[in-house]
Amino acid sequence: MAALDTINNISFFDTLNEQQKEQIASISLVNKYPKDSILYYESETSKNLLFLVSGLLKIFKLDKFENEIFLYHIYNNSMISELSSIEQNDIYCFSNAEFIEDSEVLSINFEKFHELFLSKNILTIELMEILLKKTHQLQCIVNRELVFDATAKVAFMINQDLEMFNKLKRQEVSFMLHIQPETLSRVLKKLSRNGSIEIDNSEVKIKDKTALEYVFKGVGV
Incomplete structure (x- = not known):
């Protein structure tokens, strides 16, 4: 699927006009991943903002005995990246991500995305909404695991x-x-x-x- 077609199918970008979507497409790639492949490992850094286009992704951590601790699933039409700052270009990976279905991922150059959109207060509210939902999700995980x-x-x-x-x-x-x-x-x-x-x-x-x-x-x- 072409980047522009993919962007049109992700609700995060619904408020953009066609020209803005084309700008996003020009700094994006769509990659396919097979089932059981790893998207990233904990403590890695990325230069790209990631969205799951199709498929299913498992987010997990490992304890000191290498036992898997399941955190949550990410479904299609969702942002994958775990942002700790919108000012830094490097995106830190706080956990491991493994595909449990054949999947497609939209990868956007975060530095360019910040320059073209976030610095102009475009998509800022939408991004904050996603980050707040991720914070709530983390609170639910804490309850599930500790309480x-x-x-x-x-x-x-x-x-x-x-x-x-x-x-x-x-x-x-x-x-x-x-x-x-x-x-x-x-x-x-x-x-x-x-x-x-x-x-x-x-x-x-x-x-x-x-x-x-x-x-x-x-x-x-």
């Missing part, structure tokens, strides 16, 4: 990412949430008994969203 018990972890994932929960094998979900498969099974039965969810041929459906949210809302606040 939530197993029941809250499972309820939170079902509420926030039901499609992915059903797409993954139960063992994969357990691994992501750092709980035992037997614990996941018990939690699902518990949530089913209290009427929060129902399970039909192994597919989880939300039956009472308010009751489901009650399981994790207010925990750690």
Whole structure:
């Protein structure tokens, strides 16, 4: 897919006119990545602002024993880059990123992007909105990893990412949430008994969203 066509399909650029989109395209590349390939490793730096055009990306860290700690997924039509400053040209990678589907990534020269757009207050609000959402996402990760018990972890994932929960094998979900498969099974039965969810041929459906949210809302606040 050509860079301009790609830009037209990413909502972040919707407020731009055609000339501005062509400017973005002139400083961009679209790259394809196969499933299981690595986009970047923790502590690397990049000169480019990255957006996931299609596919699925897993963001994770490794502990001192090289055990994987799952953080979150990035879906298509989303910014990948984790910006700590809009004034520096180098973009620091705070985690590892691995493709779990064949994917396409839009790569934009960040120095030129800053010069042509951010320095003129174009797309600044849109970028801040994305960064604020990423900050909220980080707060959710802190709760999930440090505050939530197993029941809250499972309820939170079902509420926030039901499609992915059903797409993954139960063992994969357990691994992501750092709980035992037997614990996941018990939690699902518990949530089913209290009427929060129902399970039909192994597919989880939300039956009472308010009751489901009650399981994790207010925990750690």
